[in-house]
Amino acid sequence: MKFNNSPIGIFDSGLGGLTVFKEIRKMLPCEDLIYFGDTARVPYGNKSKETIIRYSSEIFKFLTDKGVKIIVVACNTASSLALDDLRRNASVPVFGVIEPGAKKAVRASHGKNIAVIGTSATIKSRAYSIAIHKEIESLNGRAGGKPKSAGSFRIVEKACPLFVPLVEEGLLNEEITKNAINYYLSSVIAEKPSCLVLGCTHYPMLKDLILDAAGGNIEIIDSGVETARAVRDYLKENGMLKASGPSGGELFFVSDDMEKFKELGEKFLDRAIKNVSLAEIAK
Amino acid sequence: MKFNNSPIGIFDSGLGGLTVFKEIRKMLPCEDLIYFGDTARVPYGNKSKETIIRYSSEIFKFLTDKGVKIIVVACNTASSLALDDLRRNASVPVFGVIEPGAKKAVRASHGKNIAVIGTSATIKSRAYSIAIHKEIESLNGRAGGKPKSAGSFRIVEKACPLFVPLVEEGLLNEEITKNAINYYLSSVIAEKPSCLVLGCTHYPMLKDLILDAAGGNIEIIDSGVETARAVRDYLKENGMLKASGPSGGELFFVSDDMEKFKELGEKFLDRAIKNVSLAEIAK
Numbered sequence: 001m002k003f004n005n006s007p008i009g010i011f012d013s014g015l016g017g018l019t020v021f022k023e024i025r026k027m028l029p030c031e032d033l034i035y036f037g038d039t040a041r042v043p044y045g046n047k048s049k050e051t052i053i054r055y056s057s058e059i060f061k062f063l064t065d066k067g068v069k070i071i072v073v074a075c076n077t078a079s080s081l082a083l084d085d086l087r088r089n090a091s092v093p094v095f096g097v098i099e100p101g102a103k104k105a106v107r108a109s110h111g112k113n114i115a116v117i118g119t120s121a122t123i124k125s126r127a128y129s130i131a132i133h134k135e136i137e138s139l140n141g142r143a144g145g146k147p148k149s150a151g152s153f154r155i156v157e158k159a160c161p162l163f164v165p166l167v168e169e170g171l172l173n174e175e176i177t178k179n180a181i182n183y184y185l186s187s188v189i190a191e192k193p194s195c196l197v198l199g200c201t202h203y204p205m206l207k208d209l210i211l212d213a214a215g216g217n218i219e220i221i222d223s224g225v226e227t228a229r230a231v232r233d234y235l236k237e238n239g240m241l242k243a244s245g246p247s248g249g250e251l252f253f254v255s256d257d258m259e260k261f262k263e264l265g266e267k268f269l270d271r272a273i274k275n276v277s278l279a280e281i282a283k
Numbered sequence: 284m285k286f287n288n289s290p291i292g293i294f295d296s297g298l299g300g301l302t303v304f305k306e307i308r309k310m311l312p313c314e315d316l317i318y319f320g321d322t323a324r325v326p327y328g329n330k331s332k333e334t335i336i337r338y339s340s341e342i343f344k345f346l347t348d349k350g351v352k353i354i355v356v357a358c359n360t361a362s363s364l365a366l367d368d369l370r371r372n373a374s375v376p377v378f379g380v381i382e383p384g385a386k387k388a389v390r391a392s393h394g395k396n397i398a399v400i401g402t403s404a405t406i407k408s409r410a411y412s413i414a415i416h417k418e419i420e421s422l423n424g425r426a427g428g429k430p431k432s433a434g435s436f437r438i439v440e441k442a443c444p445l446f447v448p449l450v451e452e453g454l455l456n457e458e459i460t461k462n463a464i465n466y467y468l469s470s471v472i473a474e475k476p477s478c479l480v481l482g483c484t485h486y487p488m489l490k491d492l493i494l495d496a497a498g499g500n501i502e503i504i505d506s507g508v509e510t511a512r513a514v515r516d517y518l519k520e521n522g523m524l525k526a527s528g529p530s531g532g533e534l535f536f537v538s539d540d541m542e543k544f545k546e547l548g549e550k551f552l553d554r555a556i557k558n559v560s561l562a563e564i565a566k
Contacts, residue, residue, distance in 0.1 A: 040334050041324050046451065048540040051323050162459070165448040168329065176445070176459075176466045183459045257331040 002239025007032035007249075008231070009068030009092075011059045014042035015168060015261065016201035017074030018268035020097065023228035024072065028235070031248045034066055036279065037265075040256035043164050044077040045119025045200070052121065056082035062253070062281055064091060069240055072231055073097065076200045076223065077119050080127035093234065100230040101197050101223030102131035106139065108195040108219050115156045115188045115218075118199030123159040128199055156191045160184040160200075167202040170264055173209070181206065181213045195219040205268065253279040285522025290315035290532075291514070292351030292375075294342045297325035298451060298544065299484035300357030301551035303380065306511035307355065308533075311518070314525050315532045317349055319562065320548075323539035326447050327360040328402025328483070335404065339365035345536070345564055347374060352523055355514055356380065359483045359506065360402050363410035376517065383513040384480050384506030385414035389422065391478040391502050398439045398471045398501075401482030406442040411482055439474045443467040443483075450485040453547055456492070464489065464496045478502040488551065536562040 008028070010021050014037050021035050036059050038044075044052050056078045063071055072095045073079045073086065079096030087094050105114050105128075116128040132155055162180045171177050188196070196218050198204055204222050211220055235241045242248065254261045258276045265273045291311070293304050297320050304318050319342050321327075327335050339361045346354055355378045356362045356369065362379030370377050388397050388411075399411040415438055445463045454460050471479070479501050481487055487505050494503055518524045525531070537544045541559045548556045 040330060042329075046325075046540075046543070047323060051539045161452050162445070162448055162454075165445055169444050171445075174466070176462050179459050179462045183457070256334045257329075260329070 003243040004069045004235075004240040005032075005242050006067050006069035007034045007251075009034050009036070009063035009066065009071045010074045011036040011038070011056075011063060011071070011078075012075040012201055013038050013044040013055075013077065015039075015264055015268055016164070018265055019201050019204040019222070020072060020074035020224035020227055022269055023222075023224045024231060025248075027228050027232045028241075029247060030245050031242050032250070033248060034063060034068060034251045034253070036063060036253045037255075037261060038281075039254045039261055042168070043119070044075060045121045045161065045164060047121065049081045049121075049125075052078055053082045053085050056086060058281055060086050060090075062279060068092060070095065070231065070235065072227065074201050074224070074227070076122045076127075080122045080125040095227060095231050095234070097201065097223040097227045098127045098131050098199075100226035101199065101221055102128055103135050104221050104226045105195055105197050106132055106135045108221060109153065110194060111153050112194035113154050113156060113191050115158070115191065115193035115196040116199045117158050117160050117163075117184070117188065117196065117203065119164065120159040120161050122199055123157050126157070128197060129155045129157065154191065156188050156193055158184060158188045160203075163200065163206060164202050167205045168264070170267060172205055172267070177206065178209055178213070181209050185210065185213050189214050189218075193218060195221055197221045198223060250275060252276040255279055255281050286526040287352045287518075287523040288315075288525050289350050289352035290317045290534075292317050292319070292346035292349065292354045293357045294319040294321070294339075294346060294354070294361075295358040295484055296321050296327040296338075296360065298322075298547055298551055299447070301548055302484050302487040302505070303355060303357035303507035303510055305552055306505075306507045307514060308531075310511050310515045311524075311531070313528050313531045317346060317351060317534045317536070319346060319536045320538075320544060321564075322537045322544055325451070326402070327358060328404045328444065328447060330404065332364045332404075332408075335361055336365045336368050339369060341564055343369050343373075345562060351375060353378065353514065353518065355510065357484050357507070357510070359405045359410075363405045363408040378510060378514055378517070380484065380506040380510045381410045381414050381482075383509035384482065384504055385411055386418050387504050387509045388478055388480050389415055389418045391504060392436065393477060394436050395477035396437050396439060396474050398441070398474065398476035398479040399482045400441050400443050400446075400467070400471065400479065400486065402447065403442040403444050405482050406440050409440070411480060412438045412440060437474065439471050439476055441467060441471045446483065446489060447485050450488045451547065453550060455488055455550070460489065461492055461496070464492050468493065468496050472497050472501075476501060478504055480504045481506060533558060535559040538562055538564050
């Protein structure tokens with residue numbers, strides 16, 4: 001049996017990717033993980049494609065210089081806009097969060113409406129719509145015979161630009177957050193979607209409030225959970241898992257303000273964070 | 284009479300500084316103005332002092348390379364944290380927005396409580412408190428005789444980190460914005476301040492809603508207006524005004540996404556914006 005003991009690299013614009021980190025840690029307890037949060041330039045969701053590609057490429061180099069065996073782009077905005085560029089010259093496999101989330105949405109929807117919420121940049125890119133249609137085509141292809149049409153279901157996409165600042169400010173259970181959720185989601189819920197994709201890695205922190213706003217009658221899809229699953233399966237199938245051992249090590253890097261990252265990051269992970277360093281990036 | 288026909292340089296982390304730009308334009312209609320908005324790295328309010336000094340210094344160099352005769356730091360966060368550093372090696376005079384706002388607050392308060400709202404970084408720096416106390420000492424000194432104590436008035440400072448994203452998203456008159464204003468300001472208003480300083484250049488866009496929330500019975504101080512006045516007086520006293528002529532020219536530079544800047548910037552200025560260019564900064 002083959003193994004690969006190098007660490008897994010995970011990055012996001014800030015804290016949000018920690019929800020993906022958490023799922024990867026759950027599924028792969030003995031892997032070493034390196035996380036990078038670009039806190040000097042957060043958020044990405046309101047910036048242009050060119051800028052997001054540039055920022056992502058710098059972080060990508062930082063992580064590959066640390067010898068990671070795989071990179072997880074734990075940021076929907078960067079996954080939407082920079083993944084193709086990153087993959088083009090990559091020396092290691094690169095996983096984004098869009099494709100795993102889209103695949104799960106198709107399985108969960110049973111041909112009914114799918115809702116996707118995310119940052120302005122993610123929604124504007126239509127990355128989820130494209131990935132969902134691609135998955136349906138691929139399923140039709142695999143099934144053989146005459147491809148079925150995508151049917152009459154609709155993909156309802158909605159940008160919720162205030163959710164990231166609300167989460168980054170730690171306002172996780174406040175009235176103002178409930179108001180913001182109702183403000184953005186009432187038109188989405190009116191479309192009676194069968195499932196709702198949390199198309200931003202910050203949003204799982206609002207999952208319960210979102211479920212409440214939707215009246216409970218909807219499947220919430222956390223792209224982070226699906227991504228962690230896809231990464232685990234890929235490493236397994238390709239003989240790239242770490243040889244079993246004690247709990248995996250963890251290193252966290254940020255481009256700004258280690259204390260704030262630590263403080264709020266602990267809310268994300270629901271446990272202590274150690275080993276946070278300032279990275280020489282974004283300089 | 285002496286004149287100086289070089290342009291005035293104005294910068295902010297993003298769009299907010301346009302409220303200062305607007306006041307400067309009103310008071311100095313024939314001056315040439317160059318504005319820089321650091322839209323690739325906005326916001327500054329949740330970042331560290333070191334990072335804000337670095338970003339501000341880069342923009343400072345960009346503007347001095349354009350031959351400006353004076354620089355206005357039209358950003359409270361950068362004024363709070365980077366002004367001393369910028370002034371240390373500056374070849375041109377540098378104006379921030381804190382000092383003019385603090386001076387006006389002291390005049391308006393008549394010894395009663397003063398409220399200051401701003402970003403997390405501005406409030407954490409206590410820059411307004413320091414400037415207000417300094418102004419009171421200076422007034423006492425000027426009055427001669429035994430200095431009066433600052434009395435029993437209090438400075439009530441409150442960080443309102445959601446206001447910048449609300450304004451940057453153009454949610455200027457929505458229920459969610461009113462909720463956010465009540466959420467942050469109810470404890471401030473309970474202190475019965477005589478005046479409230481808008482310690483962030485985005486906040487004038489919310490002025491009417493803030494006044495409503497405060498029940499109308501308070502003087503709202505716009506640091507931008509006070510800064511424009513201070514800049515005009517300085518240029519006048521130092522023979523640095525532009526020789527009179529037709530309406531002044533305007534150049535706008537951003538580090539990301541010219542279209543978004545133009546679209547929302549027009550809401551800030553309440554008129555068309557021309558001459559927006561992408562600056563080679565933050566690269």
